[in-house]
Amino acid sequence: MDQPTVSEARLLSVLDTAADGIIVIDERARILIFNKACETMFGIGAADAIGQNVKLVMPTEYAADHDEYVGSYIRTGVKKIIGIGREVRGRHADGTVFPLELSVGEAATPEGRQFIGILRDLRPRKESEARLAELQSELVHLARVSAIDEMGAAIAHELNQPLTALMLYLQAIRRAHSRGVDINTVVGDILDKAAGEAERAGHIIQRMRQFVEKRAPERHARDLDPLIDDAIDLTLLGQRHRIRIDREEGPALPPVSVDPVQIQQIVVNLVRNAIEAASVSPEPAIRVSTRLKGDDVILDVQDNGPGIAPEALPKLFEAFASSKRRGMGLGLAISRTIAQNHGGDLLVDPGGHGKGACFSLVLPAFASATAVAGEGGADGADG
Amino acid sequence: MRVHVVEDDAGVSDSLSLILQNLGHEVILYPDAEGLLRTTPPAGADTVIVDLSLPGISGGQLIRWLQKLASPPVLVVITGQSQGAIDHQLRGVSPVRVLRKPLNAESLLHVLTGD
Numbered sequence: 344m345d346q347p348t349v350s351e352a353r354l355l356s357v358l359d360t361a362a363d364g365i366i367v368i369d370e371r372a373r374i375l376i377f378n379k380a381c382e383t384m385f386g387i388g389a390a391d392a393i394g395q396n397v398k399l400v401m402p403t404e405y406a407a408d409h410d411e412y413v414g415s416y417i418r419t420g421v422k423k424i425i426g427i428g429r430e431v432r433g434r435h436a437d438g439t440v441f442p443l444e445l446s447v448g449e450a451a452t453p454e455g456r457q458f459i460g461i462l463r464d465l466r467p468r469k470e471s472e473a474r475l476a477e478l479q480s481e482l483v484h485l486a487r488v489s490a491i492d493e494m495g496a497a498i499a500h501e502l503n504q505p506l507t508a509l510m511l512y513l514q515a516i517r518r519a520h521s522r523g524v525d526i527n528t529v530v531g532d533i534l535d536k537a538a539g540e541a542e543r544a545g546h547i548i549q550r551m552r553q554f555v556e557k558r559a560p561e562r563h564a565r566d567l568d569p570l571i572d573d574a575i576d577l578t579l580l581g582q583r584h585r586i587r588i589d590r591e592e593g594p595a596l597p598p599v600s601v602d603p604v605q606i607q608q609i610v611v612n613l614v615r616n617a618i619e620a621a622s623v624s625p626e627p628a629i630r631v632s633t634r635l636k637g638d639d640v641i642l643d644v645q646d647n648g649p650g651i652a653p654e655a656l657p658k659l660f661e662a663f664a665s666s667k668r669r670g671m672g673l674g675l676a677i678s679r680t681i682a683q684n685h686g687g688d689l690l691v692d693p694g695g696h697g698k699g700a701c702f703s704l705v706l707p708a709f710a711s712a713t714a715v716a717g718e719g720g721a722d723g724a725d726g
Numbered sequence: 727m728r729v730h731v732v733e734d735d736a737g738v739s740d741s742l743s744l745i746l747q748n749l750g751h752e753v754i755l756y757p758d759a760e761g762l763l764r765t766t767p768p769a770g771a772d773t774v775i776v777d778l779s780l781p782g783i784s785g786g787q788l789i790r791w792l793q794k795l796a797s798p799p800v801l802v803v804i805t806g807q808s809q810g811a812i813d814h815q816l817r818g819v820s821p822v823r824v825l826r827k828p829l830n831a832e833s834l835l836h837v838l839t840g841d
Binding site: 499500501502503504505506508509510511512514515518519533536540543585612713 | 734735737738740741742744745746747779781782787804805806807808827828831834
């Protein structure tokens, strides 16, 4: 390059004070300007970068296609990145590949077309996002443990039943045996029953463990109704109120893309709340139903309690605002967060005037959820 | 001796009935308090084993009713609930024998033989 003119020197010093990385390339993707921020970001000195193809700072899989992108734009004028900005990946001289936000502008100069890329290292943002997601998942787990804790005494009671039966079956055999009573004809039957009771205890433990174990959030395409049925079973384990549960399944519902345990956590929370609300009614009953609305699968949990007082409504989904004696008042706040993390929502019809409350969990059907995910994907530094 | 068992859990009541018959008692099972109330009241020489958490009429209510009979039967409460819940359910009831679940044959035998 020639000695820079005064105005060029001034421009370069301005570029070097920018916090963002700035790269200017020509029509053949050769680097013309590589500012100070880029030197740090990619570990390459400007003197070494200038004149090289911009592929220098790209991971190999982008680099292979980049010339073609530039060429395609110059031939067709179809803008794939210019003026849009998107998330791409860059490559440091030490080989580290990292996420970047890239926006590209275009300038016509006497020396031909030039492209100006502004780059921001996304790692700090990604790290804080990851930390936030981690904290959120801890909190979601904590709320599940707290739900089991609140149901603890009732679950212990539920475990005592099979243990009692198991003990008595075995002792009945033991006693008959030690007194020399001939029990050959019945012993097989009794042992089967004993084994059945041990299995029943095992199922209770299994169900609880599945619920409280700490796992990374996941997504699976699942049918919602079987998840709901399992969650209702778990809720009823810890339930002492007498209650009628009406269950209706919507016809031919599409699957949803969910973290099954987190969705069950919402169902447990909604059903427990509904049972509690309905318990003051003379004929306590709740209705748990599913339906399809547009591209959403919806779960409605309706109780026949007194409805939600208007003054409680504004703070209903806030953490720690519960009027309940037990628990942390986290249930609805966390349930709504989980629903929204799934691209859905948790809505309420407060009822009142003789009508109970109805909570609706809205989840996008699996097919539409994948379409949305595809649009947002970062698929290369095209352009 | 005739032993009435009021217990809604099928496994518990079946195994109780087996061990009680094994001990030489005549056993009558009821899945709830209403079942017992529909029949002739137990005699004073009978024993009634009542689970505290019953659907419908509660164990506590059934015990109050049985204690008001002219010649009340021997009462044994079985329960898997916490002490707090037991105390709450049995408030105002004359002292009864309470067996906490899980049960075993020895404690059952002990209670049935009187001390």
